[in-house]
Amino acid sequence: MLKVTNASLSIGNKKLLNGVNISIEASEFIAICGPNGAGKSSLFKLLSGELTPNQGAVHLHQIKLTDWKPRQLARHRALLQQHCEVGFDYTAKEVVLLGRYPHHQGNIQAYDKTIAEMAMHEMDIGHLANQVYSTLSGGERARTHMARVLAQIWDPATRCKLLLLDEPIASLDVLHQHKTLQLAKQWTRTRKTTVIAIVHDFNLASQYADRIALLHKGEIKIFDSPDVVMQPEHIKSCFDVDCIMMSHPDDGSPVICNRRVSA
Amino acid sequence: MPNISRLIFMRPRSVLLLLFYVLCAAVLLSAGIGAVDIPPRTVLSLITKPPFTDAWEHIPALQTQQAIILWDIRLPRLALAILTGASLAVAGSAMQALLRNPLAEPSLVGVSAGAALFTSAGIVLGGYKLTVLQDVMGELALPALAFSGSLLVSILIYKISSHQSKTSMTLMLLAGIAINSLCVALIGLLTFIANDAQIRTLTFWSLGSLGSATWSTVGITACLSIIGIIVLLRKAGALNALALGESQAGLLGISISRLNRTCVVCIALSVGAVVSMTGIISFVGLVAPHIVRMTLGPDQRLVMPASAIVGAILVVCADLIARTVVAPTEIPIGIITTLIGVPFFLLLLFRMRQHIQL
Numbered sequence: 001m002l003k004v005t006n007a008s009l010s011i012g013n014k015k016l017l018n019g020v021n022i023s024i025e026a027s028e029f030i031a032i033c034g035p036n037g038a039g040k041s042s043l044f045k046l047l048s049g050e051l052t053p054n055q056g057a058v059h060l061h062q063i064k065l066t067d068w069k070p071r072q073l074a075r076h077r078a079l080l081q082q083h084c085e086v087g088f089d090y091t092a093k094e095v096v097l098l099g100r101y102p103h104h105q106g107n108i109q110a111y112d113k114t115i116a117e118m119a120m121h122e123m124d125i126g127h128l129a130n131q132v133y134s135t136l137s138g139g140e141r142a143r144t145h146m147a148r149v150l151a152q153i154w155d156p157a158t159r160c161k162l163l164l165l166d167e168p169i170a171s172l173d174v175l176h177q178h179k180t181l182q183l184a185k186q187w188t189r190t191r192k193t194t195v196i197a198i199v200h201d202f203n204l205a206s207q208y209a210d211r212i213a214l215l216h217k218g219e220i221k222i223f224d225s226p227d228v229v230m231q232p233e234h235i236k237s238c239f240d241v242d243c244i245m246m247s248h249p250d251d252g253s254p255v256i257c258n259r260r261v262s263a
Numbered sequence: 264m265p266n267i268s269r270l271i272f273m274r275p276r277s278v279l280l281l282l283f284y285v286l287c288a289a290v291l292l293s294a295g296i297g298a299v300d301i302p303p304r305t306v307l308s309l310i311t312k313p314p315f316t317d318a319w320e321h322i323p324a325l326q327t328q329q330a331i332i333l334w335d336i337r338l339p340r341l342a343l344a345i346l347t348g349a350s351l352a353v354a355g356s357a358m359q360a361l362l363r364n365p366l367a368e369p370s371l372v373g374v375s376a377g378a379a380l381f382t383s384a385g386i387v388l389g390g391y392k393l394t395v396l397q398d399v400m401g402e403l404a405l406p407a408l409a410f411s412g413s414l415l416v417s418i419l420i421y422k423i424s425s426h427q428s429k430t431s432m433t434l435m436l437l438a439g440i441a442i443n444s445l446c447v448a449l450i451g452l453l454t455f456i457a458n459d460a461q462i463r464t465l466t467f468w469s470l471g472s473l474g475s476a477t478w479s480t481v482g483i484t485a486c487l488s489i490i491g492i493i494v495l496l497r498k499a500g501a502l503n504a505l506a507l508g509e510s511q512a513g514l515l516g517i518s519i520s521r522l523n524r525t526c527v528v529c530i531a532l533s534v535g536a537v538v539s540m541t542g543i544i545s546f547v548g549l550v551a552p553h554i555v556r557m558t559l560g561p562d563q564r565l566v567m568p569a570s571a572i573v574g575a576i577l578v579v580c581a582d583l584i585a586r587t588v589v590a591p592t593e594i595p596i597g598i599i600t601t602l603i604g605v606p607f608f609l610l611l612l613f614r615m616r617q618h619i620q621l
Contacts, residue, residue: 048514074516087363087506088561098504101515106500106564152515 001026001160001194002047007056009042016042017053018218026160029188030196031205033229034215035239040198041082043215044166047196048079061160074102077162078149082170086133092144093129096120099148103155112151119151120144122183124176138171146180153193163187165197169204177201181208206230206253214238230254275565282572286345289576293344293583294337298590301329301337309333343476343484344582345575347541348551350488350533352574355548356555356566357495360502361526362424362435365556365615366608368549369534372420372439374413375545376446378531378538379468381412383450386464387457402483409539410487414531416442421527471544471597473582484540491533492571498526499563506561544597546604547574553611577603 002024009017017039024030034040045051046058049065058065060077068076078099086095096119097104100112120126123143128136136144146168153161165184169177185208187193199205205212206226213223216238222229235243235256242259273281294310295301301309309330312318322330351369358367358374369375385408389396397404419442424435450469454462467474501522504512509519537544551574555566581599588594 050510070518071516074514079514081511084507084511090506090561094562098507101504
């Protein structure tokens, strides 16, 4: 479904990604973890087609990303960015409707409005529809953008959709962190969507993700199921933090408990 | 900023229709007032009797003078006023959306001044070359010069203010102010080389006037600026998406570089076409879109057509003031629009001061 072959990316003299190889199946939920500056967001820029690798290639459905028509690509993949601000006083619903642009091209139909409402309902922001975006709290803004990217690839008829989430839960409360990841997981199961999310919290990642990719200094260190990835030696080599492995009392998913960093 | 930013929740079509009626009323009023007053009823009856038709022959002898004044002086001037208002307002709202900056305005950032500079320079320095250009292009010569001026300034400002797909509001405004001052100073410099007749033309270009309106100049302006307006109106949906930033808009399948190019050229075209006939008329492109955004919200699909009509109403009214207050002479219309526009601009800064990041 999504295949990255030997992709390298450098901007100026700085090498951001170095020979990345990933192959992701349809309907998988992938979490990407890694320390600050490991190249997570750069990898997302390659996966979304915003940047093209200096070397190597990214294929979505066996078609090279650069060969996709922009509008077709926009109907198949959506990217939630870490920082996204909205100019002018659009309401939350108008922002969500902007996500439908690849479908309506500026000529909004009743169908688009229904989808926008459903997407907002999914993210618990139905009651904020007519509020002006700039008056929303940080978490509410994040959920508005999440609803917008969901609306972008909502159509059930579209096969093999790709949803890229760059730190989707960073500004959310604990309930909405779980709700968002649960929703993403559910989309992989019921809506044939592949979800790739950058998550900083290993314990949340292991509860929801099918596989975790550990990115370090522009390279994929390990890309496997949570049990394999979440070993103290991998955490130590990437993050330089000692930790203890445990298992979640509910489902036995791995949980790590970090040790204090020596001063 | 208040929670509810919209004062009016009406169907877009009814809003546009309402504004259109207001414009018609303003036109009717303005057509009737002047050195010779024409009652609204007479205006309405004469407007159905254009020259060179059979109806023209049936105008009662008493109304002949009024008919000539209406058709030769008032109506072309009103048509130019409507075109000017609409072009400046649509260009202003497009520019604001393009730069994601509510303070962008063609006359504030030097786009109008660039057009005025090129036209003035053409007139003062062109001499024989301008005559040749006018022989080749006819009445298109001055609009073409104005268009090159406004396009050059637009591209320059855009290049200076955007860096790595981000557009800096501060850079844009500062660069615009600098270029604006430069153009105004250069126009000032031209007055030293110009002869008396040219000096009058230069003053007119720096402060704006609709006095030169004839049907042929209106026709030229209309052809050029309407092309610009229509293309910009068709980009309204994409300009909405641009509110999310260039990178998000790109992810929605919009070709950002193409959108930027099209909009910059069309803004320059509609502003240039108007400025070559009227000179610099400031603040219309700022005031009209803002009145609309404050009352109807920021949806460009509504903002652009509605500000076109509001801009036309503003210019029609400002011109009425300009030519009647100190009759028989005229105040340059740019002075009137600036007198209205500056307090409005300051009010806007006052409202935005919490959000603004310079």
